[in-house]
Amino acid sequence: MPRVGLSREKLIEAGASLADREGFAAVTLAALARQFEVKLASLYAHVRNSEDLKTGIALLALDSLADRADAAVSGRAGKEAVAALAEVHRRFAADHPGLFEATRFPLNAEQAAGSGGMRLARAMRAALRGYGLSEADEVHAVRLLGSFFLGFSLLELGGNFAHSQPAPDLSFTRGLEALDATLKTWVKS
Amino acid sequence: MPRVGLSREKLIEAGASLADREGFAAVTLAALARQFEVKLASLYAHVRNSEDLKTGIALLALDSLADRADAAVSGRAGKEAVAALAEVHRRFAADHPGLFEATRFPLNAEQAAGSGGMRLARAMRAALRGYGLSEADEVHAVRLLGSFFLGFSLLELGGNFAHSQPAPDLSFTRGLEALDATLKTWVKS
DNA sequence: GTTTTTTGCCTAATATCATTAGTTTTTATG
DNA sequence: CATAAAAACTAATGATATTAGGCAAAAAAC
Numbered sequence A, B: 001m002p003r004v005g006l007s008r009e010k011l012i013e014a015g016a017s018l019a020d021r022e023g024f025a026a027v028t029l030a031a032l033a034r035q036f037e038v039k040l041a042s043l044y045a046h047v048r049n050s051e052d053l054k055t056g057i058a059l060l061a062l063d064s065l066a067d068r069a070d071a072a073v074s075g076r077a078g079k080e081a082v083a084a085l086a087e088v089h090r091r092f093a094a095d096h097p098g099l100f101e102a103t104r105f106p107l108n109a110e111q112a113a114g115s116g117g118m119r120l121a122r123a124m125r126a127a128l129r130g131y132g133l134s135e136a137d138e139v140h141a142v143r144l145l146g147s148f149f150l151g152f153s154l155l156e157l158g159g160n161f162a163h164s165q166p167a168p169d170l171s172f173t174r175g176l177e178a179l180d181a182t183l184k185t186w187v188k189s
Numbered sequence C: 001g002t003t004t005t006t007t008g009c010c011t012a013a014t015a016t017c018a019t020t021a022g023t024t025t026t027t028a029t030g
Numbered sequence D: 001c002a003t004a005a006a007a008a009c010t011a012a013t014g015a016t017a018t019t020a021g022g023c024a025a026a027a028a029a030c
Helices: A008-022 A029-036 A040-045 A050-073 A078-095 A097-103 A109-113 A116-131 A135-157 A168-184 B008-022 B029-036 B040-045 B050-073 B078-095 B097-103 B109-113 B116-131 B135-157 B168-184
Strands: none
Touching: A008 A029, A008 A050, A008 A097, A029 A040, A029 A050, A050 A078, A050 A097, A050 A116, A078 A097, A078 A116, A078 A135, A078 A168, A097 A135, A109 A116, A116 A135, A116 A168, A135 A168, A135 B135, A135 B168, A168 B135, A168 B168, B008 B029, B008 B050, B008 B097, B029 B040, B029 B050, B050 B078, B050 B097, B050 B116, B078 B097, B078 B116, B078 B135, B078 B168, B097 B135, B109 B116, B116 B135, B116 B168, B135 B168
């Protein structure tokens, strides 16, 4: 019986593709075993357990998002950079809901420290450079923007904006304008 | 064999309690069957399936959150009301993470229309009354605030603010101040 | 009170997913 | 070529979920 030639990387890649096509919940060890035409137990030679596989997919998804964020803020600052970054988040969530969901898989501190999540925070700080905030205020602003990006995408994906007008596009734009305005005149303590 | 006296309401209540104690993921038909000392298949006389049960729990959790929101904005408007509402969201998420997660369970349009989620939106609009926004701008603001509340709680619960200073409390306060400032001078199109 | 109907709970079966321990076979290494 | 390492398999186990049919408790009807 020749070996199929599985590897951890292959499983993670295939898992991410499956997440993108059918949603993160469709990613199971059983599904991947079927895809590679091996017995399920064979996968344990390459991943510790289901959670280990999903962690790998989450890290890959975060890196994918971070790549796009880095590209978006490159050569930009201030309002333009923030808007570009916001667009990246929203487009990623809308175009790749399965991968977006994967980015939300819980990671431990060590995993998070080396992840695309940190790169995202750096891209956000780079985008905020044009606002001239202090170091502490920059963190507050990163958290404010990060919360808005995440919350908006989740609410939109969940259909929360589907039952009322105006269209979400406009709310997104107006929300960014409001945030830009307040960043320009950041309140002092 | 005397009947245990199960009912749909009892199962939903017990499920919500279990979610609160051990997290939403711990809520399974099997777990509830054990708790009531009946065979799992018996539960199907009261709920259609696992999703039906979880939908019921989600609606109960949303109502619980909405009750707190209504109480918080009662007799308040403007900055004070928004801050109280924000606190309710954040406290609920932090004190009842299992129930908070339940509120995020997907609902169809009909279920959502009659849910505590609509009451939350109303409480939000009531809180915004003090800012004198137009009807359309009010929707944008509801979505901006709702996104921030949800996003902040999720990031905080996920440990995203655990690896850096300043403490999340301060970021939350400063974020609200920034949002208050921009609501006061809402950008015109 | 008795009889009939409804409905709650159980049994049996089935399906799916996940994990572990040990075995066999393939591939890599010396 | 022989040996060791590792990939893939087998068997077993455990957990969750759902369906169909049967039995008996409780409710409804007489």
